[in-house]
Amino acid sequence: MQVKTFTGATSQEILARIKAEMGPDAVILGNRTYRKNGAVCHEITAGMERPQTDNSAPAGGVPGGWGEWHKEWQQIKNQLFALMKPAIQLERLTPRQRIALEYLQREGISDAVAVDLYQRLISQPGASVLECLCGMVPVKGWGPAGWDQRLHLMAGPFGFGKTTSALRFALHWRKARPEARIAFINADCLRGSGRLILRHWAELSNFSYLEAPDKAGMEAALRATAEADLIFVDVPGLDRSTTLAQWREEMGLADVAAATHLTLSPYCDAMQTQAFLKRYKSDGPGSLVWTKLDEAVSFGSIVNVAWAAGLPVSALSYGAELKESLSPATEPLVWRLIFKRQLPGQAA
Structure with missing residues (x-):
């Protein structure tokens, strides 16, 4: 494990540095x-897993016994956060803030996420819960x-x-711009x-429709859709040994400018969702699309992810309908979903 100690004037500043330098x-x-020279100083020690460099690892990049080791480490993380929970002094929050934090938990x-939100609320007296959450989501x-x-x-x-x-x-884009020329390239053949x-x-x-099962097919499809205003590529589901970056390299899309939209559902457990985030991580612009919301019973994972x-x-x-069953995200829609379990389109 790599361990590093950070110091700063506020806990929020330090947490931001930890996230920037060591990752989420x-x-x-x-x-x-x-206190140092009459000033209040904060010190936080953080740790992270070292990247695997063992040459004995198999071709997939995952060493033997990784699953069990990762499970044990996840348990250690949970225990560490459990020890930190008593440090969250709920009496320092306003009644409205306390109720919101307890509900989200x-x-x-x-x-x-709970510790980060608590630190934001403490460091910004008078700030609303939604104001702090909007900075996190x-x-x-x-x-x-x-x-x-x-693309x-x-x-x-x-x-x-x-x-x-x-x-x-x-269909949503066509509704906004009827004249747009839209094409689909199906790589999930x-x-x-x-x-x-x-x-x-x-x-x-x-809509134009083409199939691209391999690199040559993708190159041909991109040439055929050169006049399209908007192109959607249906990426196949990836197994545990393949990442999105590797797939883009294999298909000749590594250097092609594109936005990546990752589709997830809120009822996946934390470990599975974390694996998906690593597998489908991509540089450049991207977003999260949350589906099957009508099948979920809680939505805290939207904040976590x-x-x-x-x-x-x-x-x-x-x-299940294709039309009128997707809403572009807005902050009111997201927070009504999380705090009221109100799906987009339902009466307030």
């Missing part, structure tokens, strides 16, 4: 406050106003609705059901 997976190991926000609604990229990669695990999300994205659905609805909606990934929420999807 860093674990708080200890903290203390002391019941909804499933992680201990790391960015929102960038889908649409022409916020997304000017031409969009729709990524995510199998069965989470990335193909239908791509179609919903295209091995799954018959998704392939047929995408091709069927693309033809019905007058946005905080850990640093990606904005772009859209909220719900229901």
